[in-house]
Each structure stands twice: as C-alpha cells, then as structure tokens.
Amino acid sequence: MNRFKISFLFFIIIVVIIFGFYYINIKKELRQEQLGFRQFKEASSSLVLLKNRWISKRDDKSIFSRVANIAKPTKESIKRGVKIFDFYSISQSNMKRVLKFLLNSHVQIKKISIKRKGSKISLHVEVKL
Amino acid sequence: MSFFSSKRKDIYFITKNFDKKIDSRCDIVLSPQFYWTKKVNLNTNFSFEVKKMAPSIFDGILPKGDFDYRVFKTNPKEFIILAYDIEHILQELKLLGIDISLVDKIYTIQSELLDKNISLKSDETHGIVSVDGIVVHLPLRFLEETPKNSIEEILQDRLSSSYIYSKNLKEMGIDKKESNLILSLLILLALVLFVHILKIEKNRNLIAKQKEKMIKRYDLPKTSFEIKSMQAEFTKIDKEQNRLREALSYIGNFTLLNKEFFNSLEYEKSHLKLSVRLNSKNRQRVFKDFVSKKFKIIKVDKNGKDFIAQVAL
Numbered sequence: 001m002n003r004f005k006i007s008f009l010f011f012i013i014i015v016v017i018i019f020g021f022y023y024i025n026i027k028k029e030l031r032q033e034q035l036g037f038r039q040f041k042e043a044s045s046s047l048v049l050l051k052n053r054w055i056s057k058r059d060d061k062s063i064f065s066r067v068a069n070i071a072k073p074t075k076e077s078i079k080r081g082v083k084i085f086d087f088y089s090i091s092q093s094n095m096k097r098v099l100k101f102l103l104n105s106h107v108q109i110k111k112i113s114i115k116r117k118g119s120k121i122s123l124h125v126e127v128k129l
Numbered sequence: 130m131s132f133f134s135s136k137r138k139d140i141y142f143i144t145k146n147f148d149k150k151i152d153s154r155c156d157i158v159l160s161p162q163f164y165w166t167k168k169v170n171l172n173t174n175f176s177f178e179v180k181k182m183a184p185s186i187f188d189g190i191l192p193k194g195d196f197d198y199r200v201f202k203t204n205p206k207e208f209i210i211l212a213y214d215i216e217h218i219l220q221e222l223k224l225l226g227i228d229i230s231l232v233d234k235i236y237t238i239q240s241e242l243l244d245k246n247i248s249l250k251s252d253e254t255h256g257i258v259s260v261d262g263i264v265v266h267l268p269l270r271f272l273e274e275t276p277k278n279s280i281e282e283i284l285q286d287r288l289s290s291s292y293i294y295s296k297n298l299k300e301m302g303i304d305k306k307e308s309n310l311i312l313s314l315l316i317l318l319a320l321v322l323f324v325h326i327l328k329i330e331k332n333r334n335l336i337a338k339q340k341e342k343m344i345k346r347y348d349l350p351k352t353s354f355e356i357k358s359m360q361a362e363f364t365k366i367d368k369e370q371n372r373l374r375e376a377l378s379y380i381g382n383f384t385l386l387n388k389e390f391f392n393s394l395e396y397e398k399s400h401l402k403l404s405v406r407l408n409s410k411n412r413q414r415v416f417k418d419f420v421s422k423k424f425k426i427i428k429v430d431k432n433g434k435d436f437i438a439q440v441a442l
Contacts, residue, residue: 043357048349112395
C-alpha cells in the first residue's frame with residue numbers, strides 16, 4: 001500500500017467515524033422530534049376542538065342580534081371584553097327563550113342573574129366576547 | 130557503500146555492493162540501482178494524473194514485476210517518476226544479508242535529493258550526481274571533479290516523508306487487494322451513512338414544515354408547553370360552561386306546584402345561588418334532595434317559605 005492510499009484509508013475511517021456518530025446523534029434527535037410532534041399533534045388537535053367550540057366558529061354579531069330579536073334588551077354594553085345584556089322587565093317565556101338560545105350557542109356565559117319582583121322579571125347576562 | 134547514524138536510528142545508504150552487518154533498527158536509503166527513474170514533461174499540473182499514466186510511460190522499459198510508482202513534480206508540467214517493485218527490492222536486500230525485520234523504512238536517494246543540485250561521494254570508488262534533476266550513481270572516474278562532500282553529510286539531516294516502504298504498514302498485513310477491498314467497503318459504508326443522514330435530515334425538515342403549517346393554519350402557539358397551558362385553560366372553560374348548562378337544565382326539570390316559583394337565580398364564578406318559594410318544609414326538603422343528588426350544596430338559608438341554596442358547580 002502506498003502512502004497516499006494509507007492516508008486516504010485513514011481519512012475514510014475518520015469520515016466513517018464522524019458520519020457514524022452524527023448518524024446516531026441525529027437518529028436520536030429524529031426520534032425525539034417524532035415523539036414531540038406526535039404529542040404536539042395530539043395536544044393541538046384537542047386544543048383546536050376546544051378553540052373551535054368556544055371561540056373560532058362563533059359569530060358574536062349574529063348571536064347578539066338574534067338575542068335582540070327574541071327580546072329587546074333595556075341596556076346593552078361592553079366592558080373589558082364582556083357583553084352585558086340587561087332586561088329590566090321581561091316575560092317568563094322570553095326569558096326562557098333568551099337563556100335557551102344563549103346556552104345552546106357556544107358563548108361563554110360569565111354571569112347570569114334572574115330576579116323576580118311580583119310579576120316583573122329582570123334578567124342580567126354577561127357573555128365573554 | 131556508506132554507513133552513518135543519527136541520534137535515534139541508524140541510516141544506511143544501500144548499493145548493490147553493500148556488505149555491512151546491520152544489527153539494530155534502521156532506516157535505509159536506496160541507491161538508483163534499485164529502481165527506475167524517468168523525467169517527463171506532460172500537459173498536466175497534477176501528480177495523480179501523471180501517476181495514472183506512469184505504467185504506459187514505463188511500458189517496455191521495466192522487467193516483469195508488480196511495480197508501484199511515485200511521482201515528484203519538479204517544475205510546472207515537469208515530473209520525475211520513480212518505478213519500483215518493493216517485493217523485488219526486499220528480495221535483493223535479503224540477498225545482501227540485510228535483516229528486513231530491522232528495517233523500519235525504505236527511502237530512495239532520488240526523493241531525498243530531489244531539490245538539490247549535487248555531486249557527492251558515496252564511497253571510495255563511486256559517487257552520486259544529479260543530472261538534470263535525476264540522481265545517478267556513477268563511478269568516480271566518470272566525474273570531471275572528485276566530489277568533496279560525502280553522502281553521509283547530506284543525509285545527516287532528517288529524512289523526508291517520501292518513504293516507499295514502512296515496516297509498520299507491512300506489519301498491519303494489508304496487501305493491495307485487501308486494502309482496495311477495505312477501502313471500497315469503507316467508502317460504501319460512508320456513502321450509506323451519508324444517504325441515511327440525508328434521509329433523516331429530510332424527515333426532520335418535513336416534521337418542522339408540518340409543525341409550522343399546523344401552527345399557521347390553526348393559529349397555535351409554537352411550543353407544546355404553551356399548547357398544554359392553553360389546553361388546560363380551555364378544558365376548564367369547557368368544564369365550567371358544560372356544568373352550567375347541565376345545572377340549569379337539571380334544575381329547570383324540577384316540578385313546581387301551584388304558587389311555587391323561583392325568586393331568583395344567580396350564577397357567577399362556578400357558583401349558583403337559587404332562591405325558590407316552596408309551599409312547605411317538606412317541599413323544601415324535596416328540593417334540597419333533588420339538588421344535592423347532582424350538585425354540592427354549600428350553603429342553605431330559609432326565609433319563611435323561601436328556600437335559598439348556594440350550589441358549587
């Protein structure tokens with residue numbers, strides 16, 4: 001064997017060793033990344049479902065206009081990302097319809113207050129925007 | 130024939146008339162009698178290309194044997210080529226009585242005196258002369274002037290790294306065919322590893338791209354930690370909102386008798402406060418049992434016929 005061949009042989013051995021170590025290392029990393037990605041996918045799919053239910057697919061404007069169509073609120077306001085409906089005098093059937101509609105649509109209800117004084121019913125609902 | 134020693138190892142200049150006894154480890158430098166030399170001008174600047182052409186350059190000159198070639202570039206497009214048969218050289222050294230096991234490395238005088246324009250005495254009758262870059266071994270009587278310096282003085286300096294034989298390499302027991310096979314296998318292994326590395330890198334990129342795509346499409350945070358924390362938050366909201374809907378639906382199912390009604394209902398922060406006008410204590414107990422079947426009653430108040438309960442959802 002001539003010197004050039006010996007040098008080349010050693011060079012190739014070093015290359016193989018470096019490639020070998022690098023291969024083992026990135027294979028480990030790939031496994032971790034695959035596992036991480038699987039967990040990411042599982043977590044994100046569950047998050048996407050929840051987000052879709054409570055945020056994304058909701059059309060606030062149409063929900064609120066439909067509430068107003070069922071019964072005209074005495075007072076409507078927005079405070080710190082919360083929509084407030086105040087009905088000072090509402091019939092029992094309308095109150096039930098408003099509540100039923102809000103509960104069936106996926107809005108986050110922060111507060112409900114129903115008070116009855118004689119034949120008068122007042123309803124206060126806070127919905128997160 | 131010359132004999133001289135360095136501090137570490139003896140170095141012998143070997144001619145075909147060598148008759149010294151070697152009894153310790155040494156390096157040897159061969160006279161031009163042991164190999165063939167040729168100077169060529171070729172239209173290339175690379176020694177490896179010249180090496181490929183060497184067998185055809187020496188075609189018809191060399192005897193039968195397994196020849197190796199060593200190429201030295203002396204000027205641009207000018208090369209000196211050595212042709213040698215190491216097995217034949219070893220045989221000849223044995224015939225000269227040299228114990229090969231004591232020889233660590235074999236050099237050629239051509240490679241050692243490559244850049245030197247010299248005229249040296251090798252012994253009493255012969256000399257070494259560089260003729261147009263090629264080192265030749267001649268009787269002293271052929272020279273115009275007898276050289277003043279002997280070859281020992283020149284070879285006192287360290288030898289070059291251009292040896293043609295190394296005992297260490299020989300002891301590794303790797304011959305030409307085996308070395309080619311090992312080289313081929315190693316190159317193949319390196320290639321296979323390289324291809325696998327490329328594949329893995331491709332997979333990693335693919336995963337990163339898929340992740341990026343998902344993040345963009347669903348407007349997700351970038352880390353699993355953030356996702357888990359958001360997920361926990363939304364799970365809590367989901368649980369609370371479902372519980373509220375369940376509670377209102379359940380309580381709405383309670384059958385109220387004549388003159389019975391809900392005074393008030395308040396919901397805030399997972400707590401429900403109910404005030405119900407009920408006809409009797411028994412009815413109050415029935416209502417309490419009905420609520421406590423499904424929910425935890427935190428506080429109960431009674432104000433005449435009004436039954437007030439605070440429920441945790």
